[in-house]
Amino acid sequence: MQSQAKVHRTVVVGGGSVGLLYAARLAVAGQTVTVVTRSSLQANQLAQNGIIYTQLDGELRLVPIDACPIEQGLPEADLYLLTVKQTDLPAILPALRRLNSTARIIALQNGMGHHELLHDVLSEGRSFFAINTEGARRLSGTEVVHTGSGVLRVGPWENGNSSDPVIQSFVEWATSVGIQAVLEKSIKPYAWRKLMANSLINPLTALFEIPNGALLDNPHTEKLMRELFQEASAVAEYAGQKLGETDWQEIVAICRNTSRNLSSMLQDVKRHRQTEVESINGYIVKLGKLAGIPTPLHETLFRVITLKSAMGMGKEG
Numbered sequence: 001m002q003s004q005a006k007v008h009r010t011v012v013v014g015g016g017s018v019g020l021l022y023a024a025r026l027a028v029a030g031q032t033v034t035v036v037t038r039s040s041l042q043a044n045q046l047a048q049n050g051i052i053y054t055q056l057d058g059e060l061r062l063v064p065i066d067a068c069p070i071e072q073g074l075p076e077a078d079l080y081l082l083t084v085k086q087t088d089l090p091a092i093l094p095a096l097r098r099l100n101s102t103a104r105i106i107a108l109q110n111g112m113g114h115h116e117l118l119h120d121v122l123s124e125g126r127s128f129f130a131i132n133t134e135g136a137r138r139l140s141g142t143e144v145v146h147t148g149s150g151v152l153r154v155g156p157w158e159n160g161n162s163s164d165p166v167i168q169s170f171v172e173w174a175t176s177v178g179i180q181a182v183l184e185k186s187i188k189p190y191a192w193r194k195l196m197a198n199s200l201i202n203p204l205t206a207l208f209e210i211p212n213g214a215l216l217d218n219p220h221t222e223k224l225m226r227e228l229f230q231e232a233s234a235v236a237e238y239a240g241q242k243l244g245e246t247d248w249q250e251i252v253a254i255c256r257n258t259s260r261n262l263s264s265m266l267q268d269v270k271r272h273r274q275t276e277v278e279s280i281n282g283y284i285v286k287l288g289k290l291a292g293i294p295t296p297l298h299e300t301l302f303r304v305i306t307l308k309s310a311m312g313m314g315k316e317g
């Protein structure tokens with residue numbers, strides 16, 4: 001059944017690779033989009049120059065876009081796509097609290113913790129979640145390249161209301177303009193699988209400073225990944241997610257399909273920025289402790305990456 005509501009105006013919060021990719025794709029398809037950034041400099045550059053967007057087919061497009069810095073608050077909209085990192089989410093919670101009660105939020109963070117934060121500040125049925133597997137690379141504050149096709153899975157965290165009219169019409173509209181979007185009854189299982197992939201690939205690539213595919217070139221790193229998978233699977237099972245050989249194979253496939261990519265954690269380490277290790281490996285360790293499940297490898301990686309990132313932070317990127 002087609003829903004009646006239309007998404008009139010979308011705000012993309014965050015000017016990273018995923019934020020710029022979706023802002024450009026939505027604007028190209030005719031949506032009214034505003035990008036909200038952390039820095040005024042990036043907002044000014046976007047408002048003046050638009051987004052320089054390289055499509056998957058290699059075509060370069062100049063996409064005019066509205067932009068403003070977060071210090072001005074969030075502009076009014078029907079739908080907000082939150083693409084900021086987990087670590088930047090707490091800073092925007094006060095602005096989310098002030099949003100109109102009809103507005104809907106779709107959160108696209110890596111790792112875990114965001115669903116609890118959002119459920120704390122937004123009333124029931126207003127926050128939705130997404131797992132994105134589209135590849136994007138940000139070349140600068142105004143330039144993004146669509147590097148690989150994927151899917152945007154959208155839905156409530158756990159078997160909630162997946163027939164919300166704003167969310168439903170966004171997914172229908174996105175699909176109609178060629179964005180592979182799927183409405184799911186529950187995002188939690190997808191978030192767990194993404195967490196597993198990120199908890200293996202990200203810290204190891206950040207530690208050894210290698211691209212994703214190099215993890216499979218060496219039998220020792222592959223063995224370490226297996227052991228990390230086993231540790232995290234026991235914690236996932238405690239959280240109600242039974243993972244098996246197919247899920248392991250999917251992680252191997254992600255490594256292969258993104259073999260030349262630098263993981264987001266490695267990019268953060270190289271740019272001397274705070275990583276998301278706390279909401280990825282840190283989350284597995286925390287939940288493991290609660291459940292009485294030992295996670296020594298995840299704990300070691302969590303500590304080593306936290307240290308490595310702290311030693312680099314503040315240096316010139």
Ligand code: KPL
Nearest residue numbers: 201258261262263264265
């Ligand atoms: O999501 C990713 C990330 O880098 O954060 C993976 C899947 C590891 C791709 O690089």
